[in-house]
Amino acid sequence: MRLEGKTVLVTGAAQRIGRAIAVAIAQRGARVAVHFHRSRKEAHILVEELRAGSCEAEAFQADLADVKDTRRLARAVLRRFGAVHVLVNNAAIYERTPFETVSPADWDRFLDTNLRAPFFLSQALAPAMRRAKQGKIINIADFSALKPWPDRIPYCVSKAGLLCLTQALAKELAPRIQVSAILPGAFLLPEGASAEYARIVANASPLKHLGSPEDAVKAVLYLIDSDWGQVLTFD
């Protein structure tokens, strides 16, 4: 898909990997809906930066743990831009959740934000993509969907669910809409991670290095260019 004149919604776009994806998409000539939850200031700075580069951009706040808010986000973006051609489900929560301490509320928070929201955003935006006769849904999952970690079970389960959702939606929405996922390994460590931790994580990978947000950007652009829906694993 050529991005000039198209509209792309990136969730969790105010910072880190989502921000890098939003910037790259804007550079390809798309209009960008920058979703944020708590990072209002960063989202508005990004929108100003994108507009300075002649991109039509707008910030939208929504709590994706709340399904009503998730649907409101889809309506707001459609009202503002008239269409959404590409949805990048990037927003997620990622925290340590030791087995003994996981509560039902924790479980719901992970599953609601990381899995339910991508489903209901897809459901809300698919009709507009069908009307446009083309659409792409790109889910940012995680390699831990395939190789889960014991101290982050709700997160890993949410990402495994996102992988299944990708494959199910790919069949449901074909042929006009292609649905893909990327399964990154460690690309960008949490804020404040020590150099020692970075070294341990890098050494645990066969290639002995971390990925980068640019790796995610390249993958997303490839999936937008491609005529296929597919799952890309960084392992």
Ligand SMILES: NC(=O)c1ccc[n+]([C@@H]2O[C@H](COP(=O)([O-])OP(=O)(O)OC[C@H]3O[C@@H](n4cnc5c(N)ncnc54)[C@H](OP(=O)(O)O)[C@@H]3O)[C@@H](O)[C@H]2O)c1
């Ligand atoms: N970082 C990595 O190495 C890595 C590796 C594998 C997979 N991934 C996946 O790649 C994606 C991006 O990674 P990242 O590290 O850049 O993510 P991140 O910084 O942990 O989170 C991205 C955004 O998610 C948003 N978010 C969290 N809870 C939300 C909620 N309830 N409602 C709406 N938005 C919410 C936050 O928005 P606000 O800031 O506006 O609150 C946050 O900026 C994630 O899906 C992650 O699971 C990352």
